[in-house]
Structure formats: structure tokens, C-alpha cells
Amino acid sequence: MENCFHCGDECRTTVIAHDNKSFCCNGCKTVFDILNDNDLSYYYDLEQTPGTTPFFQEGKFDFLENEKITAQLLEFNEQGTQVVSLLIPTIHCSSCIWVLENLNKLNPAVKTSQVDFPKKTVRITFSSEELTLQNLVILLSKLGYEPYISLDDATKKSSKVDRSLIYKLGVAGFAFGNIMFLSFPEYFEVNEFWLDKFKPIFRWLMFAFALPVAFYSGRDYFVSAYKGLRSKILNIDVPIAIGISVLFIRSTIEILFDLGTGFFDSMSGLVFFLLLGKFFQQKTYAFLSFERDYKSYFPIAVTRLLKNNASKTEEQAQVYELKKGDRLLIRNAELLPVDAILIKGNALIDYSFVTGEAEPIIKHSGEHLFAGGRQQAGSIEVEVLKPVEQSYLTQLWSNEIFSKNNQSSFQSLTDSISKRFTISLLLIAIIATTVWLFIDISIALNVFTAVLIVACPCAIALAAPFTLGNLLRIFGRNKLYIKNSSVIEQMSHIDTVVFDKTGTLTTSTKNTISYEGITLTKEEESLLTSTLRASNHPLSRSLYAILDKNNIQTLDDFKEDVGQGITGVINKQKIKVGSFNYVEKDAKIKNNQIQQRTAIHISKDNKYKGCYVFYNEYRAGVKDVFNTLSKTANIVILSGDNEGEKEHLKTILPKHATLLFNQKPEDKLNYIKQQQQNGKTVLMVGDGLNDAGALAQSNVGISISENVNIFSPACDGILDASKFKDITSFLSLSRKGVTIIKYAFIFSLVYNLIGLGFAVTGHLKPVVAAILMPLSSISIVVFTTIATYFSGKQLNNKTNVS
């Protein structure tokens, strides 16, 4: 078997030999020719088989003729120059970067193009007089780099990147280093004449460096502490804010009255380490979005039919502009963005994304079509019933769950410990001060501030960010992409796991097919494959893919009744393939069992032969996942599908699992809500838009995706489908993470006790604080990093072995 020189796929049906190389299809060959002719063959030297097969559909980008639409996509449009940023999901290697950045060799109208690899976008500047956006997009598509343009692009305006954390971190680090230098002479307390002379200027310089740290870098902690206090929560930022302000005020007073050096070094170090933890905690995946709603799937425009005196004209209209009564033309493989009535044509609508129902549904003219369905057979004409915002599917997003922020209800481990910590800290400070008031009044105030300074929970505040940040990266390497670190903490509390069926437990692409009935002869098989070859129906395609394709003959006659079946004739032998009613006129043998299953029936010369039955293929390791999960959690399956698979599912599920079928998107959401009201912590694993509500309602919503770059609804995490079997490992690792945090708490409390020993006895010198604080922070960071590394290693080993 040869592999395609361009895309590296196996050349299955046809091999095109060209220029001493073989190609799997004409598309790949064309791309090779274009690149070769334009002196861009370096593309193939950079990486082996870098290409992607172009799937180009004529008319797909006709909507870019509409200037209103292009205006929404363009970033800049003036004086004949246009700038556009396009999302290209197929960008995957250095060859891709190279060819996209050398677009001007293909078309000189392109001035510059710059790829952002992590985001998978390309930003192109081109001359609008020589090249239209439409032609640019077509050029890219022809090369196999088809931009993904959706309704989302029309609404979002350029969002500003928030870099304030990096600035704050920079300021704190800069000040920390300089203050350390300036306070060095004082650490050793050498009573040298010249050093004493320069003490004041050194100290005032330190004060100057400390100002931006306290008022700019540390601002978030004050704000958060204030917010916490106002809602009567003692979060971890309260003792931190107390610590920072006591450090700053005491140091300033010391300098002002020439009492000492102050603790500016410790203060800036504290803020620097805290911000470092915050920075480490946020690991973002630029190429993923966790906030998607229906807009990311819907097209930006559709073909609207206008009636002018009996003659029909086509027009590209924006989806938001559609009104009730508009006539639309939906082509093959296009998505219907609105609820509509079918007027003309045969509709075979694939609702798998909306309802989870795996099979396309046949609709006849006059029937209702819901938004979100994908047309599978030829063009249809429809009349709009409701505009896009009011359609059945998009109404799901008006549910309150999408507008409220459910994170706030979750109390993290750090917050729960900080309450006890803050109260005991204040108690110690007050007791120590009262005791000193009787012994030595002059030291009492010093002791009070020293306790607050040394007990500042820097190490406690760092334990969670570094542990969770590490886990976030380990998960990312194992292809579970988590939105933020608090999700991992929630994952450790999960006691109920809800699965969607279609696309989550089952693969969305492959089907297991078995034949039942009278065995077909060689001749009949050849007749069957030749007939199937001509059909575009998804079921025929998947059946054709598994059949022997050695003796394909030319058909004498072929007829396709869309949604019914196909008829093929060779040498006066007639074969009918399709639904039961189509192949067998007298429905004597008909029974319910046949009806429930997905099958292709076959008859030859009007004699019923048998049928190919399609089974959903379950993902590898589903049974193991269920077995391991059932030890720690309840398992629930909510399926939008019919009950056809119920018996089969029961065999792989543990006994006490719950199975519910025919669940609408709202039903799933409400089921989870009800479970939560019963005190359960729910993990939802789903895939399609139909699970969007459930994913948002659940404590942790993970969406399974075959291709992580595109299809995934709003969720807390995206799991690569190939890693489905590792779900249990991820859950147990998150539980281990929480244990690590707890150990780190104990660890840092020991440091605090040592520091308190110094503080309570009135011996806290700036140099002790300057050593103790970074030491405790760094050792916590080292401890959590090593601990998570070893826990993560177990996960890696496990996946490698299995």
C-alpha cells in the first residue's frame, strides 16, 4: 500500500502517479502542482507528508461576496489594503507555517501573512484592489487550509488581552531584586562609618521601590480581601492583605523615625512569590475555547431566495437578518441555522449534534425542521419560521444557567482553611501583645506587628496554585485540557458521573456492521458494492467502506430514492438496497425488533435476502471505566437516542447504574440540577450541543472531542476522545492533588510556628524575616512540584502500558 506524497494517507481506491510520486486523490495532486509550479516545494522538504487533503465545496464561500459580511470579518479596511485574521484548524506543522507565510509567492496581492501557531490563526494583509477576501479564502481552501468561519466571527469584537498580571509580576520582581541589593549592607550590621552615613538614602530608595509593589502589584489582594469581608467570608487574601499592609506601614514608620530598616525586602518578595503562583496557575490553551455556544457552529450567512416577478434570484444573507417567511436554499452538507418548514426537495437531516440521535431523519415537504440540523442529501428549499435567536436550539441558551456564574458557590480548600487560620492568627497576635503589655510596653506593638508579618500565609497561598498548576499541565500533556485550576479541585469531590451516549460512549465515526440473512453470492456482493458506490447516503458510505471492492462493475441502471433506498441493475439483475419498506413490498415479516435497529436491507430481483445491521461501536475501555468508576461514584447514562441499545448497554454497565433514554437537552439539564439538590457533586461527560445545558449545570462538565480543535460546546474541560479510558485516572489524580495540598498546608504551618516563635519572643529581625519567607515559599514550591511529578508519572506509565 502506497502512501500519498502530499497528505500521507494510504492510497486506497485510486493511486494517481504523477512526477514519480503517488497521490491519493486529485485534490492532493493539485496542491502539489500549485506549490511545485510556484517554487514552493520546500514545503515537502521541511516535513514528511505535511499536507491536508483539500475538501472544497463549490459555492461554500459565496457569502463573502456580501460586503456587509466581509466588513465584519476584516480587521482593517482602508485605502486598498485589507487585513483579516482567519482561524485555520488544519495548521499542524512547520510546513504549514512556512507555506502560509509565503502566500505572496502564490499571489502577489498578499502583502504579508503571519501565522500564530498556538492559536492556529493566520493574519493576512492584502491589497483589496487585486484580490477579494472571497478569492483569498478560496485560495487557502484549495491548498487544504480551509478557514473556519462561523456566526461567532460576526458578533465578537477584538477582545483585549489582559496582561496586567505580567506587568504586576514584572514590577514586583524588579522591586524585589533592587530592594534586596539595597538592604544587603544592613543584613550584616557592620558599623562602618561610611555605610552609616549612606543609610538614610538607601532606606528612602527602598521605600520608593516598595511603593509600586504595595499599591500596584499587591492591589488585587486588597480588593479580593475587601470583597471577601463584605460578603462575610474570610478568604485567604484577608491575612495576606493584613500582612502586606502591616509590613508596609511598620517599615515606613521605622524609616520615618529612623528606628530601623523595615521589611520592604520581605514585603516585595512576598508579593512577588504570590503573583508567581497566580501566574503559574493560569495555563491557557490558546487553540481551545471553553466558552463556545451555538454561534461557533452556525454559518455566518445562508443563501436567501428572492422572488422578483416569478424569476428567482439568490442572495447571500446574514443569519441575523433572517425574518419569518424568508425562503432559504440549503445545499448539501450545509447547516440549517433557523427553525423552518420544508418547501421543496428531499430532506435528510442529521441532528446528531443537537439531539444526539445518530441517524439522519427523513423529512417531507411541509414538515418542520429545527435549527442545528445538517442537510445530507442534495439541496432543499425552506421557509423560515422563527429568527435565529428564537429557534428551538438557541432557546436553550436563554436558560439562567448560562448567565449566572456558578463558580462562586464553590468554596476551595484554601478558603476553608484560611478562615480558621485568620482567626487563630489574630488570637495569637492579641494574646502575645497583651502579655508583652505587662512585661515591656515598648516592645508590645513590635510583637503585634511581627506576629502579623511572620504569619502571613505566603506558603499556604502558594500550595494550591502550584499543585493545581502542575496538575493542569500534566492533564494537558495527557490530552485533558482543563479551563482553570479550580476545576481540578472540584473533580476531586465528584460522586456522580453522568454520560451522554452517542458520541461520548460511542465513537461518532465508525460503526460495527454485521450481516443477517441468506448469505450473498460473490456475484451479488459485487452487484451490491457497485450499487452502493454510487450512493451518497452516510449509511451506504460506511457499508461500502468495509466491503470488498475488487470487482466493481459499471451499472446499467441506477436509481436513488432519497431517504428510501437505491436500486442498481447489472445484466438484468436488479438489486434493491435501503429501508425495509423499500426493499420488501409485502411487509409480512415485519416486526418491531427490525424497526428499532439501524439496518440496510437488501433484496435481489424482489426476493428479500437479508440486512446489514449497524451497531454503535463503543470506545475502547468503556467497560473498564465503568468498573473502576462504580467503586467511587454513581454512574448515570442520559441519552437523546431511542432505547434500541438498552439491552446491549446493560451488559457493560454495573448493576446499580441509571439508564435514561429519549432525553431532551432540557431534561438532561434538569436531571443534573435535581441530583445536585440531593447533595451530589456531578461530573457530566458529553459531546454535542445537546449536552451544552447539562455541561454548564454540572459541577464539572467535560466534553469529549475527536478533534479538539473545533467541535466542543462550552465546558470546563475538553478531553481528547482517544483518552476516554483515562477518565478514572484523571479523577484519582485530582484526588491525590488535594491530598498533596493538605500536606503542603501542614508543612507551611510548621514554618509559621517557627516564625511565630521569633515574633512572640520579640526577636524578629528583618534578616530573619527575609530568610524565612522566601525559604518557606520555595520549599513549598519544590515539595508540590516533586509530589505532583511523581503522581503524574503514574498516570503516564499507566497509559503507556495499556
Place this chain on the structure above:
Amino acid sequence: MSIIYMLLAISVIVALVFFAAFIFSVKSGQFDDTYTPSVRMLFEDEVIKSKSTKPNIKTTKKPIIFKDQLK
């Protein structure tokens, strides 16, 4: 020993210059995409080589536009 004042001033100014450079580089988005430039850096040589061996190819070619071929 009053030279200390000058040394202090110089050291603070040098530190501030580097700090400003850092702020500027963050602001201009240099840290937004840390991967692509590392790959792009490796292309440069090859592009120049292919240009020098086959000159004028760019100017003689017609721009590729597929619209006409499609219809």
C-alpha cells in the same frame, strides 16, 4: 565617597531601562505567541537560497485565482 550618589543613580537608571524594555516587549505582544517565531527562525536561509537559484520566477507568474476555474 560622594561618588556613591552617582553610582546609585547609574545603577537605578540601568535597572529602569531594562524594566522599561520588559514592559515594552510585553505590551507589543512579543510574549503572546512564543512558539511560531522559534519555527519561523529556521526558514529564513532556505527562502533566500531558492530565490537566488531561480530568480524572476515570482514576476513572470500570474497570480492564482480559482474563481474562473470553478465556474
